[in-house]
Amino acid sequence: MRLSRYLLPVAKESPADAQIVSHKLMLRAGLVRQTAAGIYAWLPLGLRVLRKIEKIVREEQDRAGAVELLMPTLQSADLWRESGRYDAYGPEMLRITDRHEREMLYGPTNEEMITALFRDAARSYRDLPRTLYHIQWKFRDEVRPRFGVMRGREFLMKDAYSFDMDEAGARHSYNKMFVAYLRTFARMGVRAIPMQADTGPIGGDLSHEFIILAPSGESEVFYHANWEKPVDLGAIDTEDAGVLQQVVSGLVADYAATDEKRDPEREAATGDLLRTSRGIEVGHIFYFGTKYSEAMGMAVQAKDGTSVVPHMGSYGIGVSRLVGALIEASHDDAGIIWPEEVAPFKVGLINMRVDDETCTRVADDMYQKLTGLGVEVLYDDRDERGGAKFATMDVIGLPWQLVIGPKGLASGVVELKNRRTGEKQELSLDSALERLTG
Ligand code: 5CA
Numbered sequence: 326m327r328l329s330r331y332l333l334p335v336a337k338e339s340p341a342d343a344q345i346v347s348h349k350l351m352l353r354a355g356l357v358r359q360t361a362a363g364i365y366a367w368l369p370l371g372l373r374v375l376r377k378i379e380k381i382v383r384e385e386q387d388r389a390g391a392v393e394l395l396m397p398t399l400q401s402a403d404l405w406r407e408s409g410r411y412d413a414y415g416p417e418m419l420r421i422t423d424r425h426e427r428e429m430l431y432g433p434t435n436e437e438m439i440t441a442l443f444r445d446a447a448r449s450y451r452d453l454p455r456t457l458y459h460i461q462w463k464f465r466d467e468v469r470p471r472f473g474v475m476r477g478r479e480f481l482m483k484d485a486y487s488f489d490m491d492e493a494g495a496r497h498s499y500n501k502m503f504v505a506y507l508r509t510f511a512r513m514g515v516r517a518i519p520m521q522a523d524t525g526p527i528g529g530d531l532s533h534e535f536i537i538l539a540p541s542g543e544s545e546v547f548y549h550a551n552w553e554k555p556v557d558l559g560a561i562d563t564e565d566a567g568v569l570q571q572v573v574s575g576l577v578a579d580y581a582a583t584d585e586k587r588d589p590e591r592e593a594a595t596g597d598l599l600r601t602s603r604g605i606e607v608g609h610i611f612y613f614g615t616k617y618s619e620a621m622g623m624a625v626q627a628k629d630g631t632s633v634v635p636h637m638g639s640y641g642i643g644v645s646r647l648v649g650a651l652i653e654a655s656h657d658d659a660g661i662i663w664p665e666e667v668a669p670f671k672v673g674l675i676n677m678r679v680d681d682e683t684c685t686r687v688a689d690d691m692y693q694k695l696t697g698l699g700v701e702v703l704y705d706d707r708d709e710r711g712g713a714k715f716a717t718m719d720v721i722g723l724p725w726q727l728v729i730g731p732k733g734l735a736s737g738v739v740e741l742k743n744r745r746t747g748e749k750q751e752l753s754l755d756s757a758l759e760r761l762t763g
Pocket of ligand 1: 433435467484609
């Protein structure tokens with residue numbers, strides 16, 4: 326992409342209304358713009374990050390055996406009356422009336438809709454177990470939307486729902502998601518710690534929040550120092566319920582809990598290995614048995630002919646919140662430092678002198694070669710000062726900066742800078758190309 330043809334409104338100054346670093350940087354780096362309280366437009370660069378996060382989430386859901394579908398954002402109030410949650414949900418639900426005076430709502434979550442869909446599609450034990458998911462916008466009319474996309478009113482969520490014949494099956498489905506979540510966040514270059522959590526309005530008795538440690542986090546968390554080391558999942562057979570249960574039990578043997586779920590006994594046992602921090606909730610998983618299937622009259626035929634009410638779980642990931650959370654976890658004074666897997670582009674190519682014929686010819690040629698080889702390049706071909714170009718590249722945080730200027734070219738070299746380490750190297754054009762494609 327040529328920057329001269331892109332939309333990248335980068336700002337030098339930190340916006341006054343942003344309190345935390347990720348919100349400031351998202352505005353400064355031209356990733357999003359607020360269009361109403363807690364509602365954001367995703368500008369081209371921000372959208373690329375959002376899509377990359379979505380892709381990792383989707384791949385790991387698919388790998389865990391979940392099946393993708395897409396449910397609408399607008400739902401009918403009657404559906405929520407079936408579960409009894411229409412009145413219970415409160416002012417966070419955005420209620421809408423259509424031209425025929427029908428009551429609708431912008432979905433804050435989808436337990437009711439998926440239960441209705443699955444109730445009408447599943448007949449017998451042969452149709453179970455199933456885990457279904459979608460990645461769709463949600464709306465919660467938060468009293469105090471804040472911290473940019475981290476606590477928005479409209480936000481993108483991956484929500485998955487599992488249906489099993491019994492509790493043992495449901496726990497297996499839960500454990501599969503548990504492991505899929507660890508893999509998902511690890512691929513984004515962050516560690517999210519699974520913590521015992523409250524179930525809130527979703528209900529149920531088994532629940533974990535996945536939390537990224539960051540000083541700006543909304544919740545206070547307590548955990549065993551072991552969680553500071555990476556978790557090695559190796560090649561476990563997630564289809565084997567026993568093996569998987571052992572792996573998950575082994576992991577949660579190390580204490581980790583949110584404020585509401587603190588356990589003095591386990592904390593005493595953790596001793597001086599107990600750590601405390603603030604954290605950002607990027608995922609939340611629940612097992613809630615037959616709460617919705619029962620209320621909404623869902624039953625399937627078992628092998629022995631009897632009628633069984635399926636056990637359910639639900640599993641959320643805050644896809645848009647993750648964009649902010651990843652920045653909280655990875656930035657410096659100059660700007661964002663994207664982990665390679667979610668970076669909007671891999672390379673920022675800087676032409677230092679667009680008015681210099683050789684410089685522009687070499688930079689154009691490098692741009693063609695890199696993109697031709699499938700490398701994602703943002704090419705700064707604008708007629709701007711070098712200093713401004715460097716500052717832009719630093720704030721938007723692409724993993725690599727390739728600088729082409731007349732001085733270097735005179736001795737046959739270009740400069741390659743690693744955004745994370747700050748390390749700079751002078752290389753020939755060919756070796757630079759090799760480094761970025763190898
Ligand atoms: N139905 C369940 C699981 S599918 C559910 O709604 N869970 S949740 O309420 O915990 O939300 C799932 C994830 O969405 C949270 O872990 C969080 O990362 C994200 N999320 C929740 N509220 C917001 C918000 N206001 N802004 C941005 N992300 C949010």
